[in-house]
Amino acid sequence: MNLTTETPTSTSEAHHFGRGILGTALTQLDNAFDLLVLDEGLRALIRQPERELTVAVPIRRDDGTVSVYTGFRVQHSSARGPCKGGIRFHPVVDLNEVRALALLMTLKCAVANLPYGGAKGGISVDPAGLSNYELERLTRRYAAAIMPILGGKRDIPAPDVNTNPQIMAWFMDTVSMIQGHLAPEVVTGKPIELGGSQGRIDATGRGVAITAIEMLRRLARNPKDTSVAVQGYGNVGSHAARILAQEYGCRIVGISDVSGGLYNPKGLSIVSLNDYVDRYPGMLLSGYVADGHMDRISNEELLTLDVDVLIPAAIENQITERNADLIRAQVLVEGANGPTTFEADAILRERGIQVVPDILANAGGVIVSYLEWVQDLQWFFLEASEVQTRLHDVMQRAFEEVWSLAERRQIDMRSAAYLLAVQRVAEAISQRGIFP
Amino acid sequence: MYEKISESDTETQLDRKQVSSLVEAAENIRDNALNLARKKTHPREPDVEMAKFLERRDFVDYFKHGLAQEVSQVIATYDQRVQAVYIFEESANPDAETEEYLQFVDLTIHLLVLVTSASAALESFVTSLDRALTEALNELPSDPFAMRSSFLNVMPITENDIKDGRGYAVLLSSIYARPLKIWQRA
Numbered sequence: 001m002n003l004t005t006e007t008p009t010s011t012s013e014a015h016h017f018g019r020g021i022l023g024t025a026l027t028q029l030d031n032a033f034d035l036l037v038l039d040e041g042l043r044a045l046i047r048q049p050e051r052e053l054t055v056a057v058p059i060r061r062d063d064g065t066v067s068v069y070t071g072f073r074v075q076h077s078s079a080r081g082p083c084k085g086g087i088r089f090h091p092v093v094d095l096n097e098v099r100a101l102a103l104l105m106t107l108k109c110a111v112a113n114l115p116y117g118g119a120k121g122g123i124s125v126d127p128a129g130l131s132n133y134e135l136e137r138l139t140r141r142y143a144a145a146i147m148p149i150l151g152g153k154r155d156i157p158a159p160d161v162n163t164n165p166q167i168m169a170w171f172m173d174t175v176s177m178i179q180g181h182l183a184p185e186v187v188t189g190k191p192i193e194l195g196g197s198q199g200r201i202d203a204t205g206r207g208v209a210i211t212a213i214e215m216l217r218r219l220a221r222n223p224k225d226t227s228v229a230v231q232g233y234g235n236v237g238s239h240a241a242r243i244l245a246q247e248y249g250c251r252i253v254g255i256s257d258v259s260g261g262l263y264n265p266k267g268l269s270i271v272s273l274n275d276y277v278d279r280y281p282g283m284l285l286s287g288y289v290a291d292g293h294m295d296r297i298s299n300e301e302l303l304t305l306d307v308d309v310l311i312p313a314a315i316e317n318q319i320t321e322r323n324a325d326l327i328r329a330q331v332l333v334e335g336a337n338g339p340t341t342f343e344a345d346a347i348l349r350e351r352g353i354q355v356v357p358d359i360l361a362n363a364g365g366v367i368v369s370y371l372e373w374v375q376d377l378q379w380f381f382l383e384a385s386e387v388q389t390r391l392h393d394v395m396q397r398a399f400e401e402v403w404s405l406a407e408r409r410q411i412d413m414r415s416a417a418y419l420l421a422v423q424r425v426a427e428a429i430s431q432r433g434i435f436p
Numbered sequence: 437m438y439e440k441i442s443e444s445d446t447e448t449q450l451d452r453k454q455v456s457s458l459v460e461a462a463e464n465i466r467d468n469a470l471n472l473a474r475k476k477t478h479p480r481e482p483d484v485e486m487a488k489f490l491e492r493r494d495f496v497d498y499f500k501h502g503l504a505q506e507v508s509q510v511i512a513t514y515d516q517r518v519q520a521v522y523i524f525e526e527s528a529n530p531d532a533e534t535e536e537y538l539q540f541v542d543l544t545i546h547l548l549v550l551v552t553s554a555s556a557a558l559e560s561f562v563t564s565l566d567r568a569l570t571e572a573l574n575e576l577p578s579d580p581f582a583m584r585s586s587f588l589n590v591m592p593i594t595e596n597d598i599k600d601g602r603g604y605a606v607l608l609s610s611i612y613a614r615p616l617k618i619w620q621r622a
Contacts, residue, residue: 021611090614097611126616128501131476132494161613166494234527258526258546258589258604280583282542287585299603314526315613317606337612 021316021338022100024345025107031415032422042426049099050117051075055145057123059137069138073121073146075155076102079428081115082153084369086160087142087167088122098122104359105366110421112363112398114370117425119155121146127162139167143174150175152185152377158369159189169194185376188369197372199387200365205239205313206388207364207395208335211356212240212309213248214399215331219354227265227307229254229329231299232314233285236335236362238277240311245270250309254302257314259286261302263295304328312339319344327353334358349412357414359421360402367394461510462568466576469502490578496541501618503569504545507588508619510565511549515558520550524607524615526589543580546589548604548615554592562590 033043057069072095075083085105098120105118123142127135149155159168168187172194175186184195192198216223228250230237237255244250251267262268262285276288286296303310303318304326312318313335319327324340324347332348333356334340340348340355348355371390375381382390406416470486476498477489489495501523508521524546551558566588573581597605607615 090616092614094611101611128498128616128618131478132498133478162616232526236527258591281580282544283584283586284544284589315604315607316610317601320601 022097024338024342025100025104025418027342028414028418029103029107029422032419035409035411035415035419036423036426038422038426042429045429046077046422046425047103049074049076049102050078051149052095052099053146053149054095055142057125057138057142057145059134059141061134062131069123069125071121071123071142071145072098073119073149073155073157074098074102075117075119075149077106077117077425078154079425079432080110080117082117082151083119083155084109084114084116084366085119085121085155085157087157087163087171088120088161089125089127089138089163089167090122090161091124091126093122093124106425107418107421108359108363108366109370110424111360111402111417112367112394113401113424114367114394116156116370119157120160121157122160135167136170139170140174143171144178147175147178150186152183152373156185156373157187165189165191165196185373188372188376190372195372195376195381197368197375197387198382198384199391200368200372201235202239202243203368203391204362204365205236205241205335206243206391207367208236208240208311208313208333208361209243209248210364210392210395211361211399212244212250212311212331212333214396214403215333215354215356216309218403219331221308224249224251226250226309227253227267228309228311229263229302229305229307230311230313230335231256231261231302231318231339232312232336233257233273233277234313237311237313238274240313240335242270242274253307254297254305255285256297256299256302257285258299259284261285261297261299262288263297263302263305264293266293268294309333311335315339317341319348321347324348325351327351330354332356334361337362345412345414355413356399357417360398360413360417363398364391364395367391458564458568459571462565462572465503465506465510465569466572468506469499472502472505473498485577487577490576490581493541496543500541500543500545503587504547505618507545507565507569507590508547508549511558511562511590512619512621514561515551515555517551517553517555517558518549519552519621520617521619522548522550522608522615523618524548524604524613541580543584543587544589545587547591548607549590549592550598551592551594553594558592562588566590 053073055071057071058066060066085102102118102120109116168190171187172190176183190196213223216226228244230241233255241252241255245252252270253265253267254261254263303323306328309331310329311333315336316338319340321343324344331354337358368391371387402413402417402420405420406413473495477495504523512518526546527542566586570587573587591604593605598608
């Protein structure tokens with residue numbers, strides 16, 4: 001997807017990326033363009049990143065030698081506000097994928113109506129090959145190198161693959177030292193002690209739960225009479241299950257992780273499961289001593305359980321044209337990124353299964369990231385309960401806006417989410433005009 | 437009780453793991469990984485107790501990665517069908533932006549092992565290796581390690597799985613959370 005050297009046609013992009021996540025996103029983007037009847041100039045402007053920076057990141061190794069790595073930062077859009085997006089450290093950081101991820105961030109922020117555009121960056125490096133001092137030097141050099149395009153009002157990075165709050169702390173410290181004052185607003189995902197936000201650990205899972213409940217409300221379903229299955233019992237899935245069970249009274253009948261799943265049509269004991277997870281962190285569900293009322297099932301079987309709500313919260317491409325016809329849930333809430341393939345999406349749509357798309361359902365993390373930034377700008381920090389309340393309000397409003405648009409236009413929720421996002425970005429660009 | 441693993445390895449690019457039992461193999465894995473983690477972690481005061489190191493998140497991350505690399509070498513030495521090994525984090529959620537440092541360290545070592553064909557023998561070997569490794573790691577002066585009953589989650593995948601995007605093989609083409617290759621047969 002060479003967006004910087006040509007104006008791509010929709011067909012070529014979608015074909016380039018096939019029917020994977022990116023191909024699907026680009027197809028959705030084009031659909032939104034068509035529905036909004038946007039002119040070619042605006043389309044090209046929305047497709048193309050505003051700015052890209054490639055930097056050399058030299059560091060002195062512990063043994064005195066110098067290694068040079070390549071770092072990137074792609075800013076897709078600042079039409080609605082500063083750019084927002086993670087920084088990843090990975091040997092394979094493909095620039096085309098970074099561009100596409102930055103675009104997806106623009107859309108995700110727009111759906112949630114956050115005053116952000118999207119960005120993404122990273123360094124081509126295997127972080128495990130560096131010592132912790134080398135990692136620090138790498139982070140600091142990268143921060144200094146891309147600092148000309150960063151800032152609380154320009155571009156605010158966050159953790160991503162193989163980066164974490166410690167790396168964000170070094171990042172913030174580097175920028176602060178160069179600027180001459182503490183600047184916590186320059187990154188999010190920081191440790192709490194340095195201006196990180198409370199209420200973030202379960203943010204994404206909570207957002208998934210909120211959108212599930214909002215969908216149930218629209219379908220006039222009582223959460224207490226609702227059965228739920230969750231694929232993936234990591235950070236997103238476990239919190240979504242816990243919140244749905246303990247705060248809304250849903251019956252969690254099936255959960256699974258990479259080792260397999262558990263099923264009890266009368267409901268699993270989330271308290272007991274979370275106690276197991278707390279006492280044995282990272283232990284897989286295969287190690288959980290199931291009582292006599294539970295069955296062990298596979299991940300594939302979990303997806304086809306006869307439940308009201310299915311939450312794929314593990315990895316992408318789990319619901320495909322191979323199993324879409326076997327899904328028995330009435331509602332699917334995408335806790336993971338891209339769990340439903342393009343072909344499966346069409347099958348589910350035809351079958352009348354409501355899908356809450358990932359771009360909406362798993363936006364909870366980005367929303368709390370935004371709240372962290374707001375707190376840092378004001379030097380006023382919220383309690384966890386306040387953060388949760390604000391997260392709830394933003395998610396609820398975002399859901400209502402997408403739902404209403406879907407109803408009005410008689411389209412599915414994924415199309416409505418993309419349409420709403422593109423509409424917001426296009427509106428901002430149109431009102432701002434083209435400089436000069 | 438302990439399986440004898442193959443001593444032959446015709447790939448000269450690999451270090452040969454001549455071990456007489458899985459117990460010894462597991463202890464070597466543990467000790468090599470600890471040494472690697474100590475080298476990567478500063479400050480390197482020699483008198484710091486291992487228990488103190490194991491409380492540090494960065495040390496544990498390096499240790500876990502070292503374990504993964506060592507386990508990969510052993511598995512690959514045992515089975516010539518192994519072509520490459522990747523490590524992934526089950527809870528990775530890029531774009532979440534907020535909590536990449538989970539409240540706890542996921543000590544499970546999640547590996548995708550690219551094989552030319554599936555093998556019950558490999559599965560059995562991995563189970564035995566996990567048992568031996570767990571015993572070795574239970575000896576560490578750290579509750580999270582001492583209390584575990586298993587550490588390895590090894591998932592064999594084939595090229596066809598990758599092509600068809602089956603199960604966790606789909607991660608290899610993921611743009612969100614691509615696994616890290618930690619071993620490759622030359």
